[in-house]
Amino acid sequence: MHHVVILGGSYGGIAALRRVQINRDVRVTLVDHHPYHYLQTEGYELISGDTYFDKTIVNLSTLCANYENVTFRHSSVEHIDPETKSVHLSDGIEMYDTLIIALGSVTKRFQCDARVYNYSSGAKSLLGALKLNRFFQDELYKRLESARYAKENFNIIVRGAGLSAAEMRQRTSYVY
Ligand SMILES: Cc1cc2nc3c(=O)[nH]c(=O)nc-3n(C[C@H](O)[C@H](O)[C@H](O)COP(=O)(O)OP(=O)(O)OC[C@H]3O[C@@H](n4cnc5c(N)ncnc54)[C@H](O)[C@@H]3O)c2cc1C
Structure with a gap:
């Protein structure tokens, strides 16, 4: 069965997952180093005490359990090898047919004191x-x-x- 591996279980990864899982001829593995999806868009409310902590996270195992052909892997991505179509994780290797990378970005901090x-x-x-x-x-x-x-x-x-x-x-x- 065609194996789609999605790296990153946030907005990008979850949007991709929802689209891809519709095809019953594929199996999907979602990888994230956190067991939750943090709703960054609720971040300011969380900081200011305007929302509850549990309203800002989504459990990725529970989310994936809603789909028969989706598995969640709680692990950290260390290296991608396109030659062998493999992703090296902190606790093993995931082989893929199709890879979707949705690992986010790093905040740029401008020079400051x-x-x-x-x-x-x-x-x-x-x-x-x-x-x-x-x-x-x-x-x-x-x-x-x-x-x-x-x-x-x-x-x-x-x-x-x-x-x-x-x-x-x-x-x-x-x-x-
Ligand atoms: C406080 C705040 C408020 C915002 N408000 C809005 C808004 O109102 N509207 C809007 O459109 N945008 C908003 N944004 C921007 C929006 O949150 C980002 O554009 C969005 O999160 C990007 O989604 P993403 O899936 O590409 O990456 P991210 O959300 O950054 O997700 C990356 C995922 O990859 C995982 N990951 C990273 N590295 C590894 C690794 N090595 N191994 C395994 N997993 C890994 C992370 O755990 C994470 O789950 C806001 C951002 C912030 C910080």
């Missing part, structure tokens, strides 16, 4: 978004508990003025 760089945290990963969320919650808690902190202003400086910065500025000022 090292101190800013070291303190920055992205919303692109679930962990990054959760770290920011916890940071805000911890700061708020400190102010609630401590007379010293309560007297200080809680200033959030958003550096950058692109789409993400605008979204963060609006949401954090509303919630916090």
Whole structure:
């Protein structure tokens, strides 16, 4: 049976999966190093405490179980060998007839002060978004508990003025 391997279980990979699985003559393997699909589009809500954690993830095993010809493999992609049509994973090899690569992108950080760089945290990963969320919650808690902190202003400086910065500025000022 024709084997389609999809690397990356996010928006791109899942959209491809939904199309490909319609063909009953193929079997599909979806590979991702996370067991979940993190809904990046909910990232700002997650950071600002505007949505629940479990509303921002989709279980990939459960998703794949909806389709008879789809299997989920929780593993990390290390190397692709087009010669032998194989994908080398952290825990083995997956042979493919057709390969779909949907591994996403890496955020480009423009040159900036090292101190800013070291303190920055992205919303692109679930962990990054959760770290920011916890940071805000911890700061708020400190102010609630401590007379010293309560007297200080809680200033959030958003550096950058692109789409993400605008979204963060609006949401954090509303919630916090
Ligand atoms: C906070 C935020 C809000 C956004 N809001 C919007 C919006 O409102 N509208 C919009 O259109 N776009 C929005 N975007 C952009 C959108 O999320 C991205 O364009 C989209 O996620 C790209 O999808 P993708 O499938 O190509 O890659 P990704 O979503 O990055 O997925 C890549 C997948 O590959 C997996 N992966 C990566 N490396 C490996 C490896 N080595 N081995 C195994 N698996 C691996 C990852 O775990 C991930 O599941 C937003 C982005 C962010 C960060």
